[in-house]
Amino acid sequence: MIKLNFSNLTKIPAQHGITDDDVKAKAHLIPEFLKKIHNRDQGFYSVIDDKEMLKKINDYAQSVEGKYNDIIVLGIGGSSLGTICLQQSLKHLFENELNRGPKLHVMDNIDPTWLKQLDDILDYEKTLFIVVTKSGGTPETLSQYFYFRNLSDKKGLDPKEHFIFVTDPEKGLLRKIAIEEGIPAFDVPQNVGGRFSVLTSVGLLPAKLIGINIEELIKGAQKIRDQFLSEELKNNSPFALATIQYLLGEKGKIINVVIPYSQRLIRFADWYRQLLAESIGKTLDNDGNKVYRGLTPINALGVTDQHSQSQLYNEGPNDKLFLFIEVADLGPELLIPNLKPNDETVSFLKNISFNKLMKTEKIGTEQALTKNDRPNLTIEVNSVSEESLGELFMLFEASIAFLGEFYNINAFDQPGVELSKNLTKELLSGENL
Amino acid sequence: MIKLNFSNLTKIPAQHGITDDDVKAKAHLIPEFLKKIHNRDQGFYSVIDDKEMLKKINDYAQSVEGKYNDIIVLGIGGSSLGTICLQQSLKHLFENELNRGPKLHVMDNIDPTWLKQLDDILDYEKTLFIVVTKSGGTPETLSQYFYFRNLSDKKGLDPKEHFIFVTDPEKGLLRKIAIEEGIPAFDVPQNVGGRFSVLTSVGLLPAKLIGINIEELIKGAQKIRDQFLSEELKNNSPFALATIQYLLGEKGKIINVVIPYSQRLIRFADWYRQLLAESIGKTLDNDGNKVYRGLTPINALGVTDQHSQSQLYNEGPNDKLFLFIEVADLGPELLIPNLKPNDETVSFLKNISFNKLMKTEKIGTEQALTKNDRPNLTIEVNSVSEESLGELFMLFEASIAFLGEFYNINAFDQPGVELSKNLTKELLSGENL
Numbered sequence: 001m002i003k004l005n006f007s008n009l010t011k012i013p014a015q016h017g018i019t020d021d022d023v024k025a026k027a028h029l030i031p032e033f034l035k036k037i038h039n040r041d042q043g044f045y046s047v048i049d050d051k052e053m054l055k056k057i058n059d060y061a062q063s064v065e066g067k068y069n070d071i072i073v074l075g076i077g078g079s080s081l082g083t084i085c086l087q088q089s090l091k092h093l094f095e096n097e098l099n100r101g102p103k104l105h106v107m108d109n110i111d112p113t114w115l116k117q118l119d120d121i122l123d124y125e126k127t128l129f130i131v132v133t134k135s136g137g138t139p140e141t142l143s144q145y146f147y148f149r150n151l152s153d154k155k156g157l158d159p160k161e162h163f164i165f166v167t168d169p170e171k172g173l174l175r176k177i178a179i180e181e182g183i184p185a186f187d188v189p190q191n192v193g194g195r196f197s198v199l200t201s202v203g204l205l206p207a208k209l210i211g212i213n214i215e216e217l218i219k220g221a222q223k224i225r226d227q228f229l230s231e232e233l234k235n236n237s238p239f240a241l242a243t244i245q246y247l248l249g250e251k252g253k254i255i256n257v258v259i260p261y262s263q264r265l266i267r268f269a270d271w272y273r274q275l276l277a278e279s280i281g282k283t284l285d286n287d288g289n290k291v292y293r294g295l296t297p298i299n300a301l302g303v304t305d306q307h308s309q310s311q312l313y314n315e316g317p318n319d320k321l322f323l324f325i326e327v328a329d330l331g332p333e334l335l336i337p338n339l340k341p342n343d344e345t346v347s348f349l350k351n352i353s354f355n356k357l358m359k360t361e362k363i364g365t366e367q368a369l370t371k372n373d374r375p376n377l378t379i380e381v382n383s384v385s386e387e388s389l390g391e392l393f394m395l396f397e398a399s400i401a402f403l404g405e406f407y408n409i410n411a412f413d414q415p416g417v418e419l420s421k422n423l424t425k426e427l428l429s430g431e432n433l
Numbered sequence: 434m435i436k437l438n439f440s441n442l443t444k445i446p447a448q449h450g451i452t453d454d455d456v457k458a459k460a461h462l463i464p465e466f467l468k469k470i471h472n473r474d475q476g477f478y479s480v481i482d483d484k485e486m487l488k489k490i491n492d493y494a495q496s497v498e499g500k501y502n503d504i505i506v507l508g509i510g511g512s513s514l515g516t517i518c519l520q521q522s523l524k525h526l527f528e529n530e531l532n533r534g535p536k537l538h539v540m541d542n543i544d545p546t547w548l549k550q551l552d553d554i555l556d557y558e559k560t561l562f563i564v565v566t567k568s569g570g571t572p573e574t575l576s577q578y579f580y581f582r583n584l585s586d587k588k589g590l591d592p593k594e595h596f597i598f599v600t601d602p603e604k605g606l607l608r609k610i611a612i613e614e615g616i617p618a619f620d621v622p623q624n625v626g627g628r629f630s631v632l633t634s635v636g637l638l639p640a641k642l643i644g645i646n647i648e649e650l651i652k653g654a655q656k657i658r659d660q661f662l663s664e665e666l667k668n669n670s671p672f673a674l675a676t677i678q679y680l681l682g683e684k685g686k687i688i689n690v691v692i693p694y695s696q697r698l699i700r701f702a703d704w705y706r707q708l709l710a711e712s713i714g715k716t717l718d719n720d721g722n723k724v725y726r727g728l729t730p731i732n733a734l735g736v737t738d739q740h741s742q743s744q745l746y747n748e749g750p751n752d753k754l755f756l757f758i759e760v761a762d763l764g765p766e767l768l769i770p771n772l773k774p775n776d777e778t779v780s781f782l783k784n785i786s787f788n789k790l791m792k793t794e795k796i797g798t799e800q801a802l803t804k805n806d807r808p809n810l811t812i813e814v815n816s817v818s819e820e821s822l823g824e825l826f827m828l829f830e831a832s833i834a835f836l837g838e839f840y841n842i843n844a845f846d847q848p849g850v851e852l853s854k855n856l857t858k859e860l861l862s863g864e865n866l
Binding site: 076078094096097103108113115117120121137138142143146147150172176177195254255273274278281282283293296298304306307308309310311314315317319320332333334337339340345346350353354355356357358364367368371372415416417419420422423424425428 | 509510511514525526527529530531536541542543544545546547548549550551553554569570571572573575576579580582583605606609610627628687688695696697706707710711713714715716725726727729731732734736737739740741742743744745746747748749750751752753763764765766767769770771772773776778779781782783785786787788789790791793794796797798800801802804805817847848849850852853854855856857858860861862
């Protein structure tokens with residue numbers, strides 16, 4: 001099970017670090033925060049008990065087994081980032097070049113070149129489009145849907161066989177189309193926000209269709225959910241994580257860098273970027289005061305970004321908290337055959353594996369940061385598996401809920417995205433020209 | 434040709450923006466800064482005139498035409514980020530699934546699962562490994578080389594036919610191996626740092642091998658280089674850009690977000706992350722004072738990250754400068770066939786193309802940021818072409834050189850990465866256990 005190791009924080013001066021006691025001093029807030037979170041009536045931690053949802057996904061997947069060569073997700077933001085992460089984390093890293101099983105492509109942009117080029121690799125008769133928009137009205141996603149639906153119709157294909165929707169159970173244009181035209185549709189529960197929806201049909205349906213074990217994902221999430229609901233600090237890792245992020249944020253560590261040491265987790269950091277940015281980046285607090293809150297997330301990757309970002313992280317402004325994700329089992333040991341053992345450049349690479357080198361570089365990196373008084377902690381997972389992904393998703397979602405309460409803001413809305421949307425509509429309607 | 438549009442900066446209050454006059458007031462520094470930069474004896478702006486380098490690359494490419502199905506770059510940081518960007522920007526976005534021409538994979542990590550899985554898609558007899566390390570001693574890259582060389586040798590393949598090196602002209606282990614074993618090797622000029630090396634053999638050789646027009650890349654870079662060397666502000670867009678970044682950094686805009694509105698440019702922002710982070714993130718200034726300088730780069734993507742980061746960008750702390758990259762020609766117009774023109778959700782999507790929607794969303798996004806007093810500027814390029822990539826690379830490299838002089842730091846070294854490297858070596862040698 002996931003473990004939070006923040007011992008490095010206690011090794012650096014108080015102005016940049018925190019102690020066990022600092023965290024413990026906040027533990028009394030857990031019951032109050034849990035009550036406030038319950039009152040917000042959010043479903044991200046209860047939807048994972050929805051057995052009907054899983055059954056519907058499993059039944060559908062069984063009914064279409066072997067039918068599609070390509071699965072295309074049309075969606076953006078919370079409708080795509082979780083799925084991209086699941087694919088990268090749990091499938092072969094060159095899956096789409098292996099020509100086996102269905103290939104998944106997540107189209108989370110409206111770039112015309114990208115959309116047009118997708119055409120070059122699709123056989124529409126063997127393609128399923130999953131259209132994902134919680135509101136049912138995301139203009140980018142609907143535009144993509146219109147485009148591919150039009151192409152599919154022109155080829156004389158039955159839309160009920162080549163499109164499925166994941167959207168609000170009742171409202172929105174996509175639900176309306178589903179009802180009118182009999183297109184299969186899955187629900188996004190109304191009380192689960194887009195960025196918290198990876199463990200609903202939004203993420204689970206495409207995951208299941210490419211062979212990911214969704215029961216294990218849920219199992220991992222449930223374990224951490226039980227921690228989240230515990231009023232005991234020692235059992236509540238989401239609260240501990242949120243406390244650290246909050247306390248260090250107050251000490252000027254306003255940038256949170258997520259650094260998984262695993263190529264498979266490179267997109268996990270992208271998923272978390274949305275969660276932290278949209279949830280905590282808020283102008284108004286719950287009392288209507290202008291507070292301009294926010295922690296700015298950065299995605300990084302070990303060991304790769306040691307050769308890109310470490311210089312800044314170690315020598316630049318001390319304004320960051322580093323969240324390492326360490327994987328105990330990186331896969332079968334892969335030995336480095338040192339072909340030049342006597343050359344001093346590489347003589348230290350004696351009988352070691354890539355696994356060992358990667359882990360040791362992580363230790364070297366955290367030790368350097370700690371010596372430079374840069375706060376850092378490590379989230380340890382056993383392996384990159386369905387269960388550990390479920391744990392990671394829920395750890396970060398639940399910590400965000402606590403973090404919102406620390407800041408006295410609503411972590412579940414996103415009022416700041418309306419302005420640019422409205423300006424875009426005005427521009428297209430000629431009102432703003 | 435590239436154009437810098439910073440009119441939005443003049444529309445917001447002085448504490449968050451800047452005026453034309455603010456930039457003009459720094460123009461007198463250009464001659465002094467250019468002199469200082471010349472004295473640093475860096476080759477990033479002269480290497481692009483090296484016709485011998487191009488000839489060597491072209492001759493080699495011609496000699497191996499049609500010989501390889503797979504081209505694997507082994508390299509990390511400055512040895513890989515430029516190549517990844519060139520591939521993403523200038524090749525078909527599903528190139529590696531089209532089964533035509535050579536496929537390029539850039540392996541910029543040592544994750545054992547990733548390295549092992551590469552095996553599943555390679556036919557070693559038709560594979561070329563390009564080993565890229567400027568110093569010739571990067572442990573991660575040498576480990577990868579040993580691993581694949583060992584596999585290749587076991588298959589009885591001639592290493593001279595399946596490996597080429599890009600490294601220091603004289604020094605380092607890789608150069609030594611090249612000389613001893615007769616493996617073809619290309620030079621990284623000693624006065625061109627890794628993160629400035631995309632327009633040397635580091636980036637140009639793999640680019641050429643996958644059919645990118647490297648002469649056009651160079652042509653674009655030369656145009657901006659000529660601007661860079663101009664002492665007139667009106668002709669010197671790299672200086673204008675650096676001035677804005679510096680002045681706004683001094684006003685607390687310590688995060689620089691690069692947002693291309695083009696799926697093809699998604700990796701350009703990754704390339705720039707290293708350039709800005711490693712060049713400007715420095716503890717010591719030129720006089721040895723501890724200054725802890727640095728601008729923290731963030732990669733984003735339009736329109737995708739409107740649905741992930743915009744909330745924070747508009748409502749959170751006003752600590753960011755936004756650098757949009759706008760592409761005038763996004764490719765052939767791709768019309769959105771509005772299948773529900775009478776539904777109010779999408780009624781504004783009337784007779785418009787994805788091209789128009791993408792551009793309009795960019796305008797809506799910058800207008801929203803401007804209304805929220807968030808400083809932003811736009812770099813306009815004609816299209817995503819070799820020439821415009823060359824312009825972009827040189828614009829940002831040259832602006833970094835000026836930025837280093839503004840901060841009175843050395844933009845060309847990276848002393849802060851040594852500590853973690855040494856700690857890793859000690860750990861592997863048992864000295865630190």
